[in-house]
């Protein structure tokens with residue numbers, strides 16, 4: 001097991017990466033409610049519960065089984081109406097400020113569960129039990145929670161850190177291959193922006209990682225989380241450095257919104273978005289042609305990235321609502337070589353459109 005500490009101005013907690021956590025959830029979380037004798041609630045999706053619910057509840061004593069709340073799977077359910085429904089369910093079930101919410105699922109359950117915990121009675125504690133590769137390497141850590149609007153991703157939300165994160169590698173055994181590959185895009189991102197060693201490891205070990213070798217997965221998860229914890233520790237609220245975690249997300253989020261959250265998985269959209277950012281980086285010579293080719297090869301090794309329909313104009317227009325933008329200035333994260341990155345705010349409309357056109361040509 002590997003333990004990574006997250007320490008920010010407002011929170012301090014540990015991320016545990018290992019196996020068998022799902023068999024002992026009760027023992028892991030009981031200390032968090034022992035003093036208050038708070039009740040425990042679980043937010044999950046019906047699919048995950050069908051696969052892992054028995055083991056999960058099996059760890060709780062008969063008289064103290066957690067109450068289960070469900071969120072249907074899919075990005076289109078990451079919306080405010082679902083948060084209101086779930087809050088009403090918490091209230092009807094008697095949840096109070098001593099209650100603990102366990103978010104047991106992928107990034108969508110984690111983002112919605114975290115947001116629900118942030119606003120229910122103005123804030124209750126929650127624990128992240130991420131079940132997808134993406135949520136283990138990225139979304140369960142750092143406290144960003146929220147939901148989408150039809151106009152854009154994560155446009156409503158808040159920062160609310162979990163009390164702890166338990167990433168159980170065993171649970172990934174039932175994860176579909178497409179989800180695994182999509183999640184790995186966030187680790188490729190982590191390597192490109194700030195960890196050349198992680199990038200090289202992913203470059204050399206694609207076959208092992210895709211075959212779900214436990215040791216390789218543990219390394220990739222723990223290393224990605226360590227990088228993210230460091231960044232969030234320096235800049236919790238994305239006033240500067242944290243923006244680099246958004247590499248590929250300016251165009252990636254635009255693709256998700258323009259295709260109405262129904263075509264690509266988040267990680268796949270980020271993969272396409274990284275290819276667009278790479279075109280701008282190439283044009284500005286923040287990466288050499290050789291580095292750009294290496295990056296593109298690694299993105300493709302964890303692909304294939306499914307195609308989608310959208311015009312360059314519609315995508316460019318959707319980037320106008322990106323949360324990084326200020327006063328009409330479009331901000332973009334670009335790789336600087338491999339293992340470093342920068343944020344620029346002078347990408348012109350023409351430069352953006354050309355990069356998107358080149359990306360679309362790779363579909």
Ligand SMILES: NC(=O)c1ccc[n+]([C@@H]2O[C@H](COP(=O)([O-])OP(=O)(O)OC[C@H]3O[C@@H](n4cnc5c(N)ncnc54)[C@H](O)[C@@H]3O)[C@@H](O)[C@H]2O)c1
Nearest residue numbers: 045047073106107108131132134135139144171174175266
């Ligand atoms: N808060 C953050 O910092 C942050 C970071 C990255 C991504 N995100 C968000 O995360 C979301 C994507 O998360 P995701 O990729 O985990 O997708 P997801 O939550 O939709 O889960 C993927 C699918 O796999 C199923 N599933 C989950 N675990 C499983 C398992 N162990 N076995 C079998 N099936 C399983 C789910 O039911 C779902 O259908 C996006 O909304 C994205 O915006 C947030």
Ligand SMILES: O=C(O)C(=O)C[C@@H](O)[C@H](O)[C@H](O)COP(=O)(O)O
Nearest residue numbers: 138142144153154242245246249323
């Ligand atoms: O934690 C962060 O910061 C990130 O940017 C991680 C991203 O992978 C993630 O998709 C995040 O939800 C994007 O946040 P947003 O505020 O740009 O919507």
Ligand SMILES: [Zn+2]
Nearest residue numbers: 186249266270
């Ligand atoms: Zn992301």
